Amino acid sequence: MGKKHTNDSFQSGTNDGSDGRGEQDQHQREQDTSAPTPSERLPTLDERNISVLRRVGNEWRRFSGNPEVWRDALPVDPSLGTYPDHAEIRPTRFGRFVRVFLQSEPPTVEATSAAEVPPSLLGRIGYYLKRIVLGAPLKSSAIVHERMRKLVALAVLSADALSSVAYGPEAILAILVLGGSAALTYTPPIAAVIAFLMLTVGLSYRQTIRAYPHGGGSYIVASDNLGHVPGLVAAAGLLTDYILTVAVSVSSGIAAITSAIPSLAQAIVPLGVGVIVVLLAGNLRGVRQAGVIFAAPTYAFIFAIFTLVIVGLSQAAGRGFHPIPPPPLPAMEAVSVLLLLRAFASGSTAMTGIEAISNAVPAFQPVEWRNARTTLTWMVGLLIALFVGTITLIHLYGVVPNAHETILSQLAHRSFDSGFMYAFTQAATAAILLMAANTAYNDFPRVLFLLARDRYAPRTFLRMGDRLAFSNGIILLSVIATVIYVVFGGKTDLLIPLYAVGVFLAFTLSQAGMVVHWWRLRDAHWRRSLFFNAIGCLLSAIVFLTAGLTKFTEGAWVALLTIGLFILVAMRIRRHYDLAAQALALQAGVIEVPQPQRLPALVSGVEAGLAEAEETPEEIHHLVIVLVASLDRASMRALAYAASLQQPVLVLHLSSTEEDAKRFRDYWHLWGDHLPLAVIVSPYRAIVAPIVKYIEVLHWQRPDLTVTVILPEIVVRHWWHRILHGQTASQLRHALRPLPKIVVTTIPFHLPD
Amino acid sequence: MGKKHTNDSFQSGTNDGSDGRGEQDQHQREQDTSAPTPSERLPTLDERNISVLRRVGNEWRRFSGNPEVWRDALPVDPSLGTYPDHAEIRPTRFGRFVRVFLQSEPPTVEATSAAEVPPSLLGRIGYYLKRIVLGAPLKSSAIVHERMRKLVALAVLSADALSSVAYGPEAILAILVLGGSAALTYTPPIAAVIAFLMLTVGLSYRQTIRAYPHGGGSYIVASDNLGHVPGLVAAAGLLTDYILTVAVSVSSGIAAITSAIPSLAQAIVPLGVGVIVVLLAGNLRGVRQAGVIFAAPTYAFIFAIFTLVIVGLSQAAGRGFHPIPPPPLPAMEAVSVLLLLRAFASGSTAMTGIEAISNAVPAFQPVEWRNARTTLTWMVGLLIALFVGTITLIHLYGVVPNAHETILSQLAHRSFDSGFMYAFTQAATAAILLMAANTAYNDFPRVLFLLARDRYAPRTFLRMGDRLAFSNGIILLSVIATVIYVVFGGKTDLLIPLYAVGVFLAFTLSQAGMVVHWWRLRDAHWRRSLFFNAIGCLLSAIVFLTAGLTKFTEGAWVALLTIGLFILVAMRIRRHYDLAAQALALQAGVIEVPQPQRLPALVSGVEAGLAEAEETPEEIHHLVIVLVASLDRASMRALAYAASLQQPVLVLHLSSTEEDAKRFRDYWHLWGDHLPLAVIVSPYRAIVAPIVKYIEVLHWQRPDLTVTVILPEIVVRHWWHRILHGQTASQLRHALRPLPKIVVTTIPFHLPD
Structure with missing residues (x-):
């Protein structure tokens, strides 16, 4: 990402946090946009923060004197x-x-x-x-930043796009057959439009690669040029896209296998879940993207489809290219414009994955952007060739969708019979689809990482796991994809309607972002670039709208609703993090001492943040409350601990009867009455609530005090022994949590067994 | 309970705890055996404890000086x-x-x-x-201790026993029919034996009432006279008995209803669960035992059965008392001694509940034991009359068990047709069975309370709920009874084999305890009392053995296994509580200062108890460790808190890269380096484990130190915000729990939203 892109709309969004995190964002983003940092990093402090830190430090000096004294006093x-x-x-x-x-x-x-x-x-x-x-x-x-040769990059990065040939054509036919066999004559023109779209979007992404040599995913391009919300919309589109890529690729890969081995058809769901589990484990292990093993399926698939097309065409040539008419099928509905549009929208899923190369420019060998563009050109060429070839064969052979066998399998059966080449085709199809799913495993956590870095997603997605993979994102993807896969019973055709919406939403926003980019930049070839991007944007938008409208009731509403909810949640998350950052920012010397009379404010905890503003030891005024149930060793140790802090101590005892209260007082006298004791009688036998209420009242008396509640707690060696000891300490800890300025200290007493 | 009974075998068991709890047990038991105290009580200290407490107090005096100073320093x-x-x-x-x-x-x-x-x-x-x-x-x-008039007491306390007539006779026939219609001729002799048994056991319990005027449940009598283990066995028998009383009474009550309204037969399981839920709610609410409403079902049932018997006999008189032969039934197995014994064992369930009056002697008006004995005599008389009457009718009418209608319902149909009296009989049967189940709800938690008081059950069963009921025992009973009811599909005949074993085990031990009691006491009529109890014991033992052996494979093994497991668990619980009491007992001045070289002992936590022996403030040597992730306000407040304690402080920071570690040090210098800082680099990005290991090593350096780990923790207002902040603080708290002498202090920082 060029430095020039960081000063526009995105930046303006981060400035409303007063803690200088905007600065930090910029720092991190400039450093490496495409290669995420290994884990949550220490926030960088800006000038203001540093001066506040110095001022707080100066106030400490009054209290602490010479730091050397502290260090020398350290017993360890x-x-x-x-x-x-x-x-x-x-x-x-x-x-x-x-x-x-x-x-x-x-x-x-x-x-x-x-x-x-x-x-x-x-x-x-x-x-x-x-x-x-x-x-x-x-x-x-x-952590290493791999560089891939073009031949390897082509294979690795185009698995997602090329594998779409396995389900894209079938998706068109699955809709058209609803209009009966006659409707199938519309297959070639629809495919032609899609092929044109592939070309245009491909050209459009060539411009993105030039502008974002450090990687220009849709989220980055959209938020850089269009602002937060479009960026979030693009991110939401991408995330749903990746989830569905996993679901669709796995279901389609399983279909390739069950076409060849029909006896496995019963086990579609467990097989698919098994594949997702393998992908999960492999990606948690941190599977590298590069390497021959990852390139092999793609080339095998390209080889298989080309062979299929050539053999098919040569057989068709024997018939003088006369198409075999499809079997007569009853029309379920009339052939209408709407039906054709729906077929088009379904078929456009064949374009998914076309953006992969523009995300991964830094992974190319230098000159990165030039190599990436060349590879993109090759990929789009291959995609169009495979797609058009497949559609041609389908048309020539009059193949129609079949619940038990994929169209690709039907074609392969006709061209290769059931021999080795048939098995090879099916295996290569399954393999490239698995690779495509794996691509989503690389991209989904990365988008979440970028969102988390911009504080639109939980911070936990910043953390890398043991193996330097973003484990949390990987696990989340697996869980959601599994749920979707199981809910839809692993049926590709049911998943397709959800698919196109997210992809083309992201495409549209990404291209729109590029248009704005070129308009602002106006460098050498900006007019041409803007033109290509504008065309790409327009066509993507048309596909998005077509898919969203025609597929709305079939499932697109789920995708759109999810995207909408995601944006809402992301904005709320950002708001929370901004408020939290504001509350947590150091503010040397601006402490409001709360007034004892302001009761609701103090006890409610709503304005607790203000009350917890102490930044130097002098500002802390202590009251230590020790809860004692009986005079055993654990309690005595807690009393000794409390007294040894040399701060004011109050001991609290709860009795359920006045008789017991009196008896406890007697024991207290026996012991010597060394600490002030308060006894609460709880005639209704409640334990936690009266203690908490009592502490609240004490806090109301002196809201400036930091109250340390000391809980002696019996710790047992085995979890099942916990039943024998009650959970009062943890219940109290839980109940005291929401109260401001209440510090809870747990003094464990370990039982030997 | 007479004072004389507390000095025998039971007492010896409590003496092995060195903490004087034996004393306390005795104190409590003498005070009120039958009326449990309202909640867990403050343990009473014995002489030794008091002197230790005094000694510990004297040591404090050196530290604390004048207690008045403490009190005056209190800011609240x-x-x-x-x-x-x-x-x-x-x-x-x-x-x-x-x-x-x-x-x-x-x-x-x-x-x-x-x-x-x-x-x-x-x-x-x-x-x-x-x-x-x-x-x-x-x-x-x-809490009130009710006194019942004899007429009310008879109704309330005999519901359990008398209601057995609803399933006892049927249980005999259910076995005998396996031998075909011919086997049914053995019904009268078997019933005669059972009636004789009722008489004998009734006479036996008359002796118990005389000896235990404060209430002599089987657990108390057995543990008082025979020792722990027999006491526990009796308790286990009682508890299984009560659980099965609920299950059997509910299933039998539902059967009475479905006999009258066959369309409800589909809903046996949900109906029964519903009844248990009502019993649960009613008992949590604290249903009083006395009152006309509780007496009504019993008298209604007595009236219904007597009317049934009289009408039936008068009709039979018209036939000259010639029995109608039962319908011809095929024999499933040969009529053998084993079959007869099994029928006898099943029929003996008609005796369950006979012990109820002896438990509740203090609930009678004075002279309690005399009134209780009179009531017992009446109850046994009624029980025998109802039982014999029912059996006679069955024999005269040749009624056989039927899956869709209870025998009592068949008899009522024959005597009353389907008129009002039939409906009344069925309603009264259902009502008394509900009352019988309710009796178990009174007794089960009481036995658990007694066990918990003797430290054989978790302490939680000592606690009374909001409504002065032993909520935990009531809930436990409901859960177990529901599970059993559902597992057995609400079928009475499947539950019967489990039933008799526990009851007669408790009877046997209780009578055996009485034999020992009389032998030791040798008061005025001891020979006669001993004789009756010995006969009762012998017969109960025979029934127990018969039931245990003949029903073993049918389900008695479940009951026996449960009883065995219960005893094992109870002994383990007692052992744990004894060890805990020993570990918790004050031991002024016998502190072993651990040696730094004894590494395994310290770090393992096994001998942690020894290391946590400080009883006075002077013995506590502090090290405060503050965990700081970044220099925000929450951390600064934690640092201020730590420093204000005026004890040695070490600040700990964890970085995942050395670069970040260096940057944190720089900020630390900016702040002024006021506290000693240690930085751990965790290149594998683990957070919790390295911190815990580091603290372990520090503790190994100076095992005499009490290490206070201060965790700043972000507290959010809504639970769903927790996802946004990570759970490091609670993970650390959890991981530090097993370590000895590590005190964990949580300093909350409340976010405004």
Whole structure:
């Protein structure tokens, strides 16, 4: 992404947060748009933040004096100096050895991968199973930016687009047959329009590659040039596209297999779910995109289809290219413009994946954009050739859709009978479809990452897993795709209506963004580029509208609704993060001391943020409340802990009867009455609520106090022992959570068994 | 319970806990054996505990000096004196008013019932729904010990026993018909044996009433006289008995209804579950045992059956008492001794509930034991009369079991046709069976309470709910009974084989306990009492063995296995509580300071109990560790909090790259380097595990330190916002839980939205 693109509409959106995150966004985006950073990064501070930080630091100086004193008072060595290098420490009874290395002075220690091994036996078994499936964890520094040769890139990046030939033509026919055999004569003209569309959109994306040599996905192009909301719309289109790519490719790949082996037709759903699980595991493991193994299916598929077309044409030549008329089929509805438009919209799914190369420009060898353009040209050429070839054969052979066998399989049967070439064709089809699904596994988490970086998606999608893959996005994709696949019973034709909408929405916005881009830039060839993009935009928009309107009741409404909801949610997420950033920003010296009289504001917690503004130790005024149920060792330790903090302490005891309350007081006197005690009688036997209400009232008395509630908690070794001890401590922790300025301290007492 | 009974074998069992709980048990048991205390009580301290408490208090004196100083330093008024009496405080935006009254000086406050109302809207809706179903909460002081007149007591306490007539005779015939119609001639002799058994067991329980005027349930009698294990066996028998009483009474009651209204036969399972839900709600609401409404079904049933018998006999008199031969039925198996024994075992279920009066002696008007004995005599008389009458009619009319209609319904049809008396009989049968199920709802939680008091069951069964009912026991009974009812499809005949085993096991042990009791006591009539109890014990044992052996494969094995498992679990629970009590007991001045070299012991947490022995503030040595992810306001507040404690502080930061680590250090310098900082680089991007391991190593350096880990935590207003903020704080809290001497302090930062 060129520096020039960061100062427009997108930037304006990030400025309303007052915390300088806009700055940070820009920093990160400039650094690497296409190659995401390995994990959530430390936010970069801007000038304002730095000056506030300095000011807060100065206020601390009054309190802390010389930092050296603190350091000398430290009873442990944070650099683990006394901990022998390479020494072993057993975390638990069955623990594996964990090494923590000292790396540099001042103390920075580095965790080894063994630090991840969980302490419990079950946890460890789970951990090793995970390691067996996913492989050893990878260091952040292990991230590499691959460069692909054109021949490899063509295969890897065009799997999604070319594999569409496996279902695109069939999608056209599936609609047309509703008008009876006669309607099938409209197949060639519809296919011609789609082929023209492929050419135009391909030319349009050539312009995108030139303008975004660092990778120009639809989300980036749309949000850069058109603003947030169009960017989000494009992202929503892309995400639904990727989800459906998985569902459609898997269902179509399974159809290729069941066409060849009809006995598997019963197991469509479990087979498909199995494939998604394999894709999930493979991608969590971090499957590399490049390599011959990933190129093979694409070339095999190209070879298979070309052979099919050549053999088919030569057989047809023997008949003088006279088309075999399709079998007579009853018309379910009249041949209308609407039917033709629906067939067109369905067929346009053959174009999905055409944008892949423009996303991945940095993965090419230098000069990246030039190589990417060449590859794109080749891909579009191949796509058109395969698509037109297939449609021609279908027309010549009068093949019609069949619930048990795909059209491609029918063609292959006619050309190759059931021999090796037939099996090869079906296998190559299944393989390239699997590759196409895998492409979605690369792209879906990346879009989520970009959204999360711009704070439109949960932060968790910024995090890379053990194997440097965006595990959360990968898991989310698998779950949604599986649900959709199962709900639709793995039937490709039912999924198609949902598909085109998202893709062409993203295409349209991406091209529209490019039009704006060229209009603003006006460099050497801007007129030509703008022209191509405008045509691409217009045609994409027409397809989007056609698909959205004609397929609305068939399922497009689901896709549109999802996109709409997604945008709403994304905006809410952004708003939340902006407010959170504002609340969390340092604001040296602007603390409002709450007034004791302002009761609702304090107790309600609504304005809690304001009340929790202490930034220096001097501002913290303590009250320690210890909850004591009986005078056992766990409670005594909690009392000792509280007293040792040398802050005002109040001990709280809850009795269900006045008799018990009196008895507790007696014991308290016996002990020596060392700390102030308050007893609450709870005649209705409630425990949590009266304690919480009491603490609320104390807080109302002195809202400036930070109240530390100390809970002695019995910790048992086995989870089933928890039933024996009640959960009062965790219930209280939960109930105290929403209250402002209440700090909860849990003092564990570990039972031996 | 007489004082004399507390000094025998049971007592010896509680002495092995060194914490004086044995003392406490005795205290409680003497006070009220039959009327449980309203909730978990404050443990009573014995002499040893008191002296240890004093010693610990003396050690505190060195640290705390004058307690007055502490009290004066308190920044709030614990008696809420500045909080105006009757003033209102809004706990949250939608909060109801809550009043907390100052009750006495020194500060004791009492919570009103409004203190229980939860703050959130959903929580409040749930709370009010609960209140509508269950009624307003009751104060502990509202518990009353009812006294029943004999006529009421007879009705209330004999519902369980008398209702057995509804399924007992049928259970005999259900087995005998397997031997064909000829086998049915054995019905009268088998019934005679059972009637004799009723008489004997009744006489036996008369002795129990005399010996245990405060209520002598099987668990108490068996554990008092025979020791723990027999007590537990009896308790296990009782608990299975009560569960099956609910299942069998409900299924039998539904059968009475479906016999009258056959169209309901499809809905047996949902009807039964519905009845259990009503019983659950009614008992959670705290249904009183006494009152005319509870006496009515019993008298109605007695009236109905007597009328049935008289009408039937008078009709039979017209035929000269010639029995109508039963319809010819094919024999499924030969008439063998085994078949007769099985029929006998099944029929003995007619005796269930005979022990009810001996449990409830204190509920009678004075002189309690005398009134109770009279009532028992009446009950046994009625039971025998109803049982024998029913059997006679069955024999005279040659009635045989039928899947669609109960035998009682068949008899009623013959005597009354389908008129009002028939409907009355069926309604009275259903009603008394419902009452019998309700009896189990009173007894099951009571036995669990007694077990929990003796630490054989989770402490939670000691607690009374809002309405002074033992809610947890009631819920448990409902859940188990529902599962059994549903699994057996609500079929009475399938449930019968499980039933007799538990009942007669409890009977046997109870009578055996009485034999030992009389042998030890040797008061005025001890020989006669011992004789009756010995006979009762012997006969009960024979029935138990017969039922256990002959019904083993039919389902008795389930009951026996359950009883065995129950005993094992109860013993484990007791062991756990004993160990916990030992670990929690105060032990002034016997602290072992752990040695830094003893690595495995410290880090494993196995011997954690020993390491957590501090009882005075002087023994606590602090290290405060603050986890900081970035320098925002939440972190700064956590740093300020940590520093304000004036204890050694170490700040911990985790970076996933060295570059980020360096940047954080730079910011730290900008701030002023006020606290010692350690940075962990986690190149594998793990967060929780490296931090926990690091803290473990620090703890290994200085095992004497109490390490307080301070976690700043973002608290959001809506649960769905949690997805946006990660759960690192709660994951860390969870991971740090098993480590000894690690105190976890959560400092919340509340986001405004």
